[in-house]
Amino acid sequence: MAASSSSFVAILTLAFFLLFSGSVNAQLSTNYYSKSCPKLLSTVKSIVQSAIAKEARMGASLLRLFFHDCFVNGCDGSILLDDTSNFIGEKNAGPNRNSVRGYEVIDHIKSAVENVCPDVVSCADIVAIAARDSVVILGGPNWYIKLGRRDARFASQAAANNSIPSPASSLNQLISRFSQVGLSTRDMVALSGAHTIGQARCITFRARVHNETNIDRLFAPSRRSTCPRTTGSGDNNLAPLDIQTPTRFDNTYYKNLLQRRGLLHSDQQLFNGGSTDSIVRGYSNCQSTFNSDFAAALIRMGDINPLTGSKGEIRKNCRKRN
Ligand code: HEM
Ligand SMILES: *[C@@H]1O[C@H](CO)[C@@H](O)[C@H](O)[C@H]1NC(C)=O
Numbered sequence: 001m002a003a004s005s006s007s008f009v010a011i012l013t014l015a016f017f018l019l020f021s022g023s024v025n026a027q028l029s030t031n032y033y034s035k036s037c038p039k040l041l042s043t044v045k046s047i048v049q050s051a052i053a054k055e056a057r058m059g060a061s062l063l064r065l066f067f068h069d070c071f072v073n074g075c076d077g078s079i080l081l082d083d084t085s086n087f088i089g090e091k092n093a094g095p096n097r098n099s100v101r102g103y104e105v106i107d108h109i110k111s112a113v114e115n116v117c118p119d120v121v122s123c124a125d126i127v128a129i130a131a132r133d134s135v136v137i138l139g140g141p142n143w144y145i146k147l148g149r150r151d152a153r154f155a156s157q158a159a160a161n162n163s164i165p166s167p168a169s170s171l172n173q174l175i176s177r178f179s180q181v182g183l184s185t186r187d188m189v190a191l192s193g194a195h196t197i198g199q200a201r202c203i204t205f206r207a208r209v210h211n212e213t214n215i216d217r218l219f220a221p222s223r224r225s226t227c228p229r230t231t232g233s234g235d236n237n238l239a240p241l242d243i244q245t246p247t248r249f250d251n252t253y254y255k256n257l258l259q260r261r262g263l264l265h266s267d268q269q270l271f272n273g274g275s276t277d278s279i280v281r282g283y284s285n286c287q288s289t290f291n292s293d294f295a296a297a298l299i300r301m302g303d304i305n306p307l308t309g310s311k312g313e314i315r316k317n318c319r320k321r322n
């Protein structure tokens with residue numbers, strides 16, 4: 001009797017554990033490299049720090065690199081793979097080509113990390129840490145980062161073309177794109193707050209500043225002045241996504257949306273008389289709610305389909321599979 005009741009308890013415990021490990025990601029953990037690479041976090045931070053000191057925009061570029069990695073087959077470093085004769089990678093996909101930046105900074109971090117602990121740390125994790133450090137350095141929230149992702153052996157240009165949301169998206173398209181990777185509408189609105197930093201090319205906001213009516217009457221002409229109407233002229237001219245503080249991670253992005261000063265069509269969709277207006281108002285009124293929701297949502301984004309266990313590999317060079 002005693003034996004069977006204790007085995008009953010054991011089975012219950014096991015069942016509970018299995019249930020629990022199915023709902024949270026059991027394999028990523030905040031202390032994953034604490035024994036195998038204790039200098040990892042300080043090594044990454046000092047390189048991100050100097051890259052941002054050289055060019056503040058790099059913080060934005062590194063944050064976006066993480067987003068574009070995670071949305072395409074999960075956070076697996078696939079975006080970093082150069083094209084080869086066997087596959088066309090993600091770097092030249094529509095949403096990335098002439099747009100995603102920061103690959104050299106990731107290479108620099110990887111070689112410094114290889115010096116302190118060779119063959120231990122994945123490129124996918126380096127991207128995640130660099131994104132977090134960028135947010136912190138530019139004045140945003142800090143959080144413990146979950147680690148233990150492994151690197152993909154393949155990349156898919158088609159998947160990158162099809163998974164990264166377009167700036168022409170409607171609110172419903174944005175909501176469904178995020179829900180396809182398990183992120184809620186509120187996560188989508190919080191993560192869009194990343195557009196409090198960084199720049200966009202004229203080609204991504206031309207139609208909005210020339211043709212749309214839900215736009216501030218002074219903001220539109222000032223953006224048109226460096227983004228000509230004609231397709232092909234000035235396509236790469238840059239404008240800040242947050243007109244007020246483009247190198248400061250704050251909640252001004254949402255305040256701009258209330259003024260109809262969203263730069264991208266997709267930005268203004270979040271505050272255009274629809275279901276997300278109240279979330280935007282909330283974040284515009286409260287920096288600390290935005291900060292904590294952003295950090296929580298970025299942790300969830302970092303949990304999208306990681307390769308763990310015996311899947312994937314630890315690349316030696318982030319641009320090539322081993
Ligand atoms: C909600 C859907 C989103 C759309 C449609 C979108 C679209 C864009 C576009 C078109 C650009 C300008 C690219 C260029 O002109 O080269 C951009 C820049 C940027 N995006 Fe997003 N984005 C979205 C969500 C996000 C998320 C979730 C993050 C990060 C968590 C993010 C971070 C950034 C950053 C930081 C920049 C500036 C990059 C730089 O200056 O190098 N975006 N985004
Ligand atoms: C991805 O999109 C780019 C440009 O939009 C296009 O040139 C390329 O052929 C597409 N690749 C695939 C595999 O669909």
Ligand SMILES: *[C@@H]1O[C@H](CO)[C@@H](O)[C@H](O)[C@H]1NC(C)=O
Pocket residue numbers: 206207208210211229
């Ligand atoms: C503005 O809209 C008109 C009419 O729909 C279209 O022909 C034109 O290409 C659009 N211009 C831009 C810059 O999107």
